[in-house]
Structures are given as C-alpha cells and as structure tokens.
Amino acid sequence: MKEQNDRKDVARLSRREFLKAAGGGLIVLFSWQSLPAQEGRPRAAAEVPDNFNAFLSIQADGRVKLFTGKIEMGQGIVTSLAQMLAEELEVELEAIDMVMGDTDLCPFDNGTFGSLSTRFFGVPMRQAAAEARGVLLQMAAARLGVPAEQLIVKSGTVMDKENTGHRVTYADMVRGRKIEKRLSPKPPVKSAAALSIIGKSPLRKDGIEKVTGKALYAGDIRLPGMLYAKILRPPAHGARLKQVDVSPVKSNPEAQVVREGDFVAVLHSQPDAAEKALSMIKAQWDVPLDHRNPATIYDHLLKVAPEGDIVSQGGDMGKGEMEASTIHEGTYYDHYMAHAPVEPHTATVRIAGGRVTVWPSSQRPFAAKEEVAQALSLSVDKVHVVSPFVGGGFGGKSPNRQVVEAARLAKLTGKPVQVQWSRAEEFFYDTFRPAAIVKIRSGTDGRGKAVFWDYDAYFCGPRGAEQFYTIPNHREVSRGPYNGVPGAHPFGTGPWRAPGANINAFARESQLDSMAAKAGVDPLQFRLKHLDDPRLLKVLKAAAEKFGWKGLPLPSGRGQGIACAVDAGARVATIAEVEVDKESGKVRVLRLVHAQDMGLVINPEGARMQMEGGLTMGLGYALMEEVRFDGGRILDVNFDTYEIPRFSWLPRIDTILIDNPDVGAQGGGEPPIICVGASIGNAIFDRTGARLFDLPMSPERVKKALAKAFQMKS
C-alpha cells in the first residue's frame, strides 16, 4: 500500500508544481477514470492514480502544450497525439508543443507499451481538448456578446459566423489569466465526418531533428565534468565475483575505479578509455552449473510450468471429441529472441543540490524515477526523469537496469555519469522474448468442420490464445507468463513487440492450416467458414483480393500462406509468398500482403510505417533470430551471429488500411507483426508439404522438415 500512497504523492506534487510552473493560460487535467471499459484494457490502468493523468495547456502566446508521460521511440505518437489534440481544440498542428515523459511536468504514466497510447491515452485526451474548446467558446461568447452557438473556431481564433471580423483568439482570452475550469456535461468529441486533421498524414514532428542528427538520445547528453562508465560483467547469469584485481587500472591516473560488492566499474572522461581500462581488470567468477541449453530447455519448462489459467472456453470437450473424425496434434516452439534495438540501453545521471536528474533510454520513465529513488534511498520527489528520444524499444526498454547503474555511479563518484551498454552487454542483459511451447489438439468432423480445440500455451502469456474461431467446443489455457516464473529461464525474459501474440498466432494458424489441408479445403475458405467477426472477415477478404488469392487445397506447390489474428483491438490478415531452396533450406519471402482494421486511423502514413515496420521486423523472428545460450552464458554478442532483417531480405510489401471510425482508434504498432511467422510457415507448407513447428524457421530446421516430409511420403 505504501507504494500506492507514494504514487499519489508524486501525482499531487507534480500537479501543484505544474500549475505553478504553467503560470497562466487555460489548463485542463484529465484522468484515466473517464475511460470507457474497452476490449483489451490493461490491468495496469487500474494502478494509475485516479485524480488525473495528463495535462494540456493553452499558453498566453497561443501555443498549446500537451504533457504526456508517454515517450517517442519511433512509433510516431509525437505526431499522432498532437494531431488528435489539434483536431479537437481547433488549432494548427504546428502550434502544438509535445512534452513527453518528463516526470516533473507530466503526471504518472505506467509506460509506453502494449499499443495503448492512441487507444487509451488518446480517448481522454481528445475529450479534454473538446472540453477546453468548450470553455474557450463560453469565454468568447461572453467577450464578443454573441451566443456560443453562433461562434465558429478556426486555427485558435473564435469568430462570429455572421460577422467573421468580430473575433478573438485563444491567446487573447487566456493572456494574463489562470483558468482551471471543467464543464459539465462534457462536450462531445467531433464526429468522424467532421474530422479534418485526424485522418491526414502530416510530416512527422520529430522529422527535421532526426534527419539532421540533432535529435538527442540518452547517450547524446553532455554535462560538464561528466564521466563515462564501463561496468565489470560476469561471464554468465548467476555468476558471483570470486576475486578481482583492479590494480592494473592504477597505471592510468585519469581512470577512476569504484567498487561496491560485485559491482565494479571504471570511469573516465572518454568512453573508449573507460572501456580500455576496464579490460585491464582481472576477475575470477564462480559460475554455477546450469544444464539448461537449447536442447533441454523445453523439457525443463514443461516440468516447472505453473497450473495456469483458463483464457477462454466453451461447449463440451468430450462431446467435441466424440464428433471428431480426424484428430490433429501439434506442438509449437518459440525460441529465445532479442529486442536488439540499434540504440543500446543508455542513461545519463546528474546529482546536484540534492536533486537527481536522469536522461534514460526507457519506455517507463516513471518506473525509472521510482527505481532510482529506491537505489539511492531518496524520496521520489528528489528524482526528475527527462525523456530524450528512445532509439527503439519493442518492449526491451521497459526494464531500467542501466538507469540504476548510472545513478549508483553518479552517487559513488559525485560526478555526472553516463552508462551506455556495449552491444555485448545489450545481448547479455536483454530480457528476451521467452522460449515457449504451445500444444494443440483439435478435431474436425466428416464435413471438414472444426468441432473441438484443446490449447495449452506455456510461458508466453495469454495474448493471442483466446479463441475467435467458431469452434463449438474449446478450451484455451495459459501456463506461465512471458516474464517467466522463478527458476524457469536461465536469464531475464520479458515483453517483445506484442508479447505472446507472435507464438500464439504461429501455433493457432499453423494448426488451422493443417486442419484445412487434411480436410482438402482452401485455407482461406476454411477460415472464413469458421469466423463470425465481421471485421476479421473483412480484412481476410481484403488481403486475399489484393494478393490475388486463388483457392486451392494445400499443399498447392505455389508457396502461398495466409494467417489472421485479433490483437490490441485491431484485426489483421497477412498473406505471404515464399520461395524455398531445398538444398540449403533457405526461405526467401517474395511478397507480403497485409490488411489491418485498427479502427479510426489517426495518421494513415504513420499507420502504414508501423505496418511495414512490423512486417519487416517480423521476418527476423520468422526466419533467423534465435539467441544461442549455454546455461547462463549468452553466446551471441553482436550482429554477426544474431542476424536481424536487412535490406536484401525485403519482399514486396503491400499494406491495406481499413478505416473503421465507428470503433474508435485501436492498436497499430504491434498487430502487424504477429501473423508474419504463421503466414510464412503456412507458405512453406504450401510450397513443400513440410510443416515447420519452430520459430525461427531457420535453414537448418527447414531442411529437417523437408527430410521428414520426404520420408513420410515414401
């Protein structure tokens, strides 16, 4: 409970500080509590303090500030949130200044993940902006002596529609005043038909900075007297420092060594010199025996898996079994995968005058604030986190280990400190997408109708396990979350772009394909026959039409595969076309067609960038990405052995955006990645008759599957 109270203190304090700092103008506060219950609303939202969540303020100079605890890591909300605000407030997009992830100015936010920003932050923000416009209209009515109904607003100027020269600007009305006002009842947000900024694709607000090299990331912060730190790392997770000799570093008078237990670091005014000095330290480690490796990990995980929770169920499994004439069994495996953002984890920390200022590469600045306060035994109000641009997150920058390291070192040295992990450290301390297992038993009757579906997902969490096909008898169980349970994984695991949804989609859609193949039915028709969600039916048909899908039973030899999913409120369908080199097992993706219904589309080009990005990134987990390890040792240290998608992998990509304003804005950044693995796996089957059960579908695994398929035939 204490933590809860602290959080409320933080929120109250920021509110007071903010109101003081804002000085004048119109300020609107709004809260998560005004949110309607929605599909996929995260439990985390309940932890947010109930008083308010974010601010907008209209300044005396007419500029509008939006304060949000969300951060920009490439997903484009720096532009799309501003569009939503400009739309409802009736101001120019250029008049909006975004203040993101600043813990002194922005109220508490749980973090930027889960495709939540637009879906859940955007809704009350638009509401708040509509309310602010309502307040300003009332003020203008009084000032101009005209009824509010007779007023129109354009670019922050309110005018009498009978006499447009009779006007007053927002800036004029708020200048020299401090207005904190709420309206009841709340004015409605604009109808879909009235939107003029939402639905357009303006240039990204972060664009000029990013193409000129001026955009600042955590490692670009430069402070007087700042030291760069390099930290002594164990050879394996779980290792303990047995002996360390730091004396060789003493030959370098400019390098400073600090030690606190197993925590040993070298600091220098140049990062490369710090690294060189660190390499002189001689350390011996006790590495515990750990027999977990890629060959044993799945047996181990099945052994330690918790009971689990039912995700969804319906009908009567016994009845389903009775009705089935064909039983299908499949076990699907996901291997450990890295986030591998090009920017490694970085943090810069300064302690001055009893206040700590932190510039982290973090998806969770408010968590960083609390973690730093705890590590330094300070109250949270002494810590200020400023969020620079984040160079890619994908879930990997939810943990803030590097932030705490930099904070401890700033305290130990009394100097500003920057910690930037090397690529090897990034691979070592990444919280990987976990090794996971999905077991499915399913059945079809004599007419090719699916009659039961028994589904057990181990260590990937429930996202994407929920049944959306119309199978009368089904049961889906999630056994273990993606971040593991004690003793499950030899190292940290965590959320990875649409956590759990990738392997759940791969397993479900591969199994469905097997059922369609056995029934001798075209896999698109098989899906359409088992769906009643109109949005999902529409994306499947749209993708098929664009692709030029011609229904043939599997395997047709053509190399075409289809998959669909429900995720983060969106509906997606992906079709892949592949070529398989039977000698090497190498798969080349020739084409991807992806259709997405993400509700109301705020910024169509931004949405397409996310779709293309998700599809391209997805090629990696589908075909190549797998962390090699031996117990707690991580064997991949750089991009030579851990290959991520590159230009030469590019297929032809077509994206279809289905605008569906009736359901409001849904998630857009995660849904496009989740069917990449499944559509490619199904395309490989269609091409070769070989079914792949593991992600990634590496050349070696494809060769094995081909050999197996050949054996079964002969």
Added chain:
Amino acid sequence: MMEPVEFFLNGKPVKVTADGKRKLLWVLRTDLGLTGTKYGCGEGMCGACTVLVDGKAVRSCQIPVSEARGKKILTIEGLARNGKLHPLQKAFLERGAFQCGYCTPGMIVNAYGLLLDNPEPTEKEIIEAMDDNLCRCGAHVRIVQAIGIAAAELKKTGGRT
C-alpha cells in the same frame, strides 16, 4: 600516444590532440561534441556510425583517428547547408524513411556515399549498398524509396551530392 591530428570536418579545419589509436567515432562524439554519429555495435556491423572519409562511406567505430589526418570528414551534421536540407534529408523526411531515428544519420551518410559513387543507382544497387546498415524499426522500404527520390531530385536540379 597523444598526438595532434588535423583534418577537415564538415568543410572546416579542426585539430584534436588525442591518442592516435582512438577510434574516430569517440573523438567525434566526445572530443568534438558531434553526437549525430551513433554507436550501435562497435564492430562495424550496423552502420550507425557511418561517416564519409574523402567521399567514401566508412564505419567510424573501426578507423583510428590518426587515419583521418589531412582528410575530409563528413558527418550528418555537415549535410544541411545554410539551414537547407540536403535532398537526401528532405526525401527521408517527406517519405517518412525513419522511425526511432537512431540509425538514420548512418543511413543518410551511407546513402550520400552511394550517390557520390553512383548518382543513378537502380533499386538493386541501392539495396546492395545499404545492406550492412541495420534498422530495427523496419523503415527499409521507405529508405530505399527515399534514396531513389533523392537521386532523381539531384539529377533534375544538377545539385551537389
């Protein structure tokens, strides 16, 4: 060994006193304060640290600063002139050829090196030239398009590369 090293940086002469074996990346980012050039892998495998040395795209994390002596170094900060974006920067901006932006300086500088060498690259040649520059956000499709757009623009205007 500390030694003076003089070179041209974005058109201006500079002089640093540094251990000649230090990698150019760190001298640029730390001693010279130009943070547009990024660290990504430290082994020349990702391209985030790409700069031009006498017109050739080079991984600055791999070359010692002593090798820059007397040479012309161009970083992302040197591309826009008098506040006007280079056609490559303009094309990246307008095409939305970036997301998180961290690999973007290396992408643009590498593409700049390509266009110096080959002002009218085919799509295949663009892909080959860019293949060792990594982007995790998946902006590849638009990066290829943006380079093509910039090449066409440069040809049309007869502009500098």
